Amino acid sequence: MTISLFNAERLNYGRPFTITIGGKEYKGTFFEDCRISEIYKNAHAYGIRHSDEDLCEPVSVAKGYPMVNFFGTFITKKPLPIERETDIDSWSEE
Secondary structure, three states, X not given: OEEOHHHHHHOOOOEEEEEEEOOEEEEEEEEEOOEEOOOOXXXXXXXXXXXXXXXXXXXXXXXXXXXXXXXXXXXXXXXXXXXXXXXXXXXXXX
16 A cells, blocks of 8 residues: 555554664654655655565565565654665564
8 A cells, every 4th residue: 555644644554663773773653564655854764574484574674665575664753874775683563
């Protein structure tokens, strides 16, 4: 599904989510199985990929959206320090 961030928030579709990359935690909002088409000016969107073996286990994050194994969209206020697809050390839902 593709939806604008405004409509996703209005529908209360997102939930708090934390990922750890290189030992540092990043908090944001996670939209499961949803590609966000339009975001706010000061927001940053990243695609999260799940593993081949486990559809419920996020394993990497990237700018843009993966074509296969798409898990969801991660929105943050500050950009992540990544240039390409990067492994997620750990994750949690709040």
